[in-house]
């Protein structure tokens with residue numbers, strides 16, 4: 630099983646999780662172009678991805694989502710409230726007259742019919758059905774047509790699947806357990822991934838205001854743990870953020886400080902992981918060395934040094950793939 634962190638931080642998050650048979654991308658928080666570039670750099674084949682999973686609708690987790698999903702033609706897994714919040718976010722807030730709205734709905738219908746015609750891909754049928762012009766145009770450059778639909782409906786995706794935090798689901802040979810996280814989004818979650826064939830467990834837990842009991846128990850028996858270590862408390866307090874933003878980050882629905890992460894590692898963490906990757910570090914209110922030192926000290930206090938290698942995920946470049 631493999632985890633490749635393509636990017637981590639408030640400017641974009643994305644991670645590949647791969648088992649023997651299944652590959653998923655968790656979050657798509659960089660532009661499609663940048664995500665494809667990062668995958669190339671990290672030797673991850675975008676064409677091999679089976680699905681995209683979304684933790685929550687904040688832009689640093691979804692910036693490239695619609696374009697990437699349409700390009701790769703793979704389904705996107707959300708919780709229903711997260712999907713709804715994302716659609717609302719993607720829909721331009723224009724005021725339309727009733728006539729304009731009717732026109733818009735009609736155009737959408739036509740575009741959908743054109744897409745359906747291509748999906749049922751029988752050229753003869755297309756000719757007979759009278760949608761020959763549209764079908765031919767799409768056949769010529771299907772991607773352009775897809776993007777044309779996207780312009781009218783920026784939230785259109787190849788397929789949407791819903792999961793519920795707290796209820797496990799499967800994609801191929803991966804079992805995925807989404808768990809609710811305390812964060813200021815519609816229905817935020819983290820994920821535990823388990824491969825049936827390899828009995829390895831990997832987890833992603835970032836964007837957490839604090840460590841509630843359900844997250845602490847979800848993070849037991851994890852072999853590779855991507856864990857938030859967002860800010861240094863003093864740097865945040867003395868730093869340049871406006872008061873309201875400082876309050877948000879510090880709140881119980883904001884982000885984990887180095888201290889809070891260390892407290893979890895020292896008190897509640899079971900010492901099981903081969904690798905702990907610190908992620909979602911603030912570029913303004915943290916220093917990588919501080920986060921690393923704080924986590925390493927916390928683990929040292931546990932007296933279990935076997936395994937437990939602490940690594941730092943980066944904002945600007947992928948972290949080398951971790952395979953177990």
Ligand SMILES: [Zn+2]
Nearest residue numbers: 639687689836
């Ligand atoms: Zn985030």
Ligand SMILES: [Zn+2]
Nearest residue numbers: 685687812836
């Ligand atoms: Zn967030």
